[in-house]
Every structure is written in C-alpha cells, then in structure tokens.
Amino acid sequence: FAFFIGEGCVYTSSRKKYHLSVFLLGVGCQTVYIIEDLIRNGRITFSSDCLFLNILLTFSLGIFACFTMCDISEAYHKGERKKVIAGSVILTVYILSLFAMCTLLWFFRKQGDSLYFDYGICGMLLPLSAAVYRDRKLKLMLFTLGVLIYCLVFTYSMPYVWFSLLSPVLLLFYNGKSGSKKLKYLFYIFYPAHLGIIYLIDFII
Numbered sequence: 001f002a003f004f005i006g007e008g009c010v011y012t013s014s015r016k017k018y019h020l021s022v023f024l025l026g027v028g029c030q031t032v033y034i035i036e037d038l039i040r041n042g043r044i045t046f047s048s049d050c051l052f053l054n055i056l057l058t059f060s061l062g063i064f065a066c067f068t069m070c071d072i073s074e075a076y077h078k079g080e081r082k083k084v085i086a087g088s089v090i091l092t093v094y095i096l097s098l099f100a101m102c103t104l105l106w107f108f109r110k111q112g113d114s115l116y117f118d119y120g121i122c123g124m125l126l127p128l129s130a131a132v133y134r135d136r137k138l139k140l141m142l143f144t145l146g147v148l149i150y151c152l153v154f155t156y157s158m159p160y161v162w163f164s165l166l167s168p169v170l171l172l173f174y175n176g177k178s179g180s181k182k183l184k185y186l187f188y189i190f191y192p193a194h195l196g197i198i199y200l201i202d203f204i205i
Contacts, residue, residue, distance in 0.1 A: 002123070003143055003171060005059045006130025009066035011178070017064050021188065026056030029192050036199075051114040056076055056191065058117040062124040066131040073132070098124050122150045136176055144168040 005022070012018040030053060037050035038039040044050065068091045075083035109116050117123065129146035133139045147164055154161045 001018070001055070002059070002062075002126040002146075003130045005063065006066055006127035006143075009063055009127065009131050010070055010134070015067055019060065019067075022056055022063060023060040026053060026060055029054050029056060029195070032192070033165055046108075046113045046115060048114055051116075053115070053117045055118040055123060058119055058123040059127060060097060061117070062127045065098075065125065065128050068094065069128060069131045073134070094160070095125065119150075119154075122153050126150055140168060140171055143171070165183055 008018055009015075031048070033050040033054070034044065037048050039046060041048065068087055072087035072091065074086055076086060098121055102117065102124075105113075105116045106120070119126075126143075126146050129143045130139055132142055144165075147168060151161050151164060
C-alpha cells in the first residue's frame, strides 16, 4: 500500500486530485468510525477508539513529502541547484514537523488519549522511500530498507509485523507499468470494504 502511494505521487497527472482522493477517502472512513462509536457508546471522548486516525490520513501527510522529493529529483536532473536546496530545506522542515507532531501525540497517547495516526511517523515516511529513485532496483532496495526499519520500530507491539517483509518479494513481479484503468477505483474501494467486512464478522460473532 505504501509503495504504490509513493508510485502514485511520482506518476500522477494531477497532484491535487490524487492528494484529495486519498485524503477524502480517509475522512470518509474516519467519519464512519465516529458514527459507529457514537452508536455503540453514545459519546466521543479523547479516549474513544474512533480518534485513532486511519492509514489513509497517515498517507495523506506523507504524500506532500513525496511530491517535494519528486520536485527535488526533477530539479537535480535539470541542474537547478537553488531549487534542489530550497526543496531539501522544505522537506527537512516538514519531516521534522511530522516527527514533532507524532512525538507529541505519542506523549498524550501514553496519558490515555486515543488521538494518533495509524503507524505514526513510519507510515507517513514509508511511501517516501518509493519516491526517491526512478530506477526500479534502487527503488525496491530503498523501500525494503524502509520496511525493515518499520519492522524494527513496531516489533515490540506487533511481532507479526515481520510478515510485511514479504511485500518486497511480491513487488519483484511489478513491471513498473500502469495497470487497467478499469480497476483503478477498485483499489480505493478495497480499503473501506475490507474493514466493513471485518466489522460485520466481529458484529456477528
């Protein structure tokens, strides 16, 4: 999921539309979580589960970093040194801001609040590892390193996270070409749909 968010940032023909698609779908999913929590508990507090923000909202923050990296890469290949420096400064400040925000939210989460982004700073920056290089081998190597770091960060709380190292193996079969446009929106539907199915199973059980 993170890899193709990064790929989408590199190849999208409309950055605004792409960013809004991911962000608004995340908002839509979160709205459903809030409604479900209201129905189940009757109120929303800072400790409510629905304030744990879904991965699409996490990725929507990472997308800006990917776009900035794409601009830096383009300026570098054109020999535009000033744009490379300016873009690097913007990217560094933005990443540091994300770290500061996630650290602050993590502190409040330790106090009992639920407000946090799914997968935190790792989820925000993992797509970036797929947007740094255009070369497929370098891209996959950097992404694999990113997944490894992600596993090391989350291994204590989620030991099963190491299964995510299977994703680079699957990505070896990706040829870098666009798939069927008819299936494009199917993948936007998949995320909320699979959560809905899991919720129904939980409700039935």
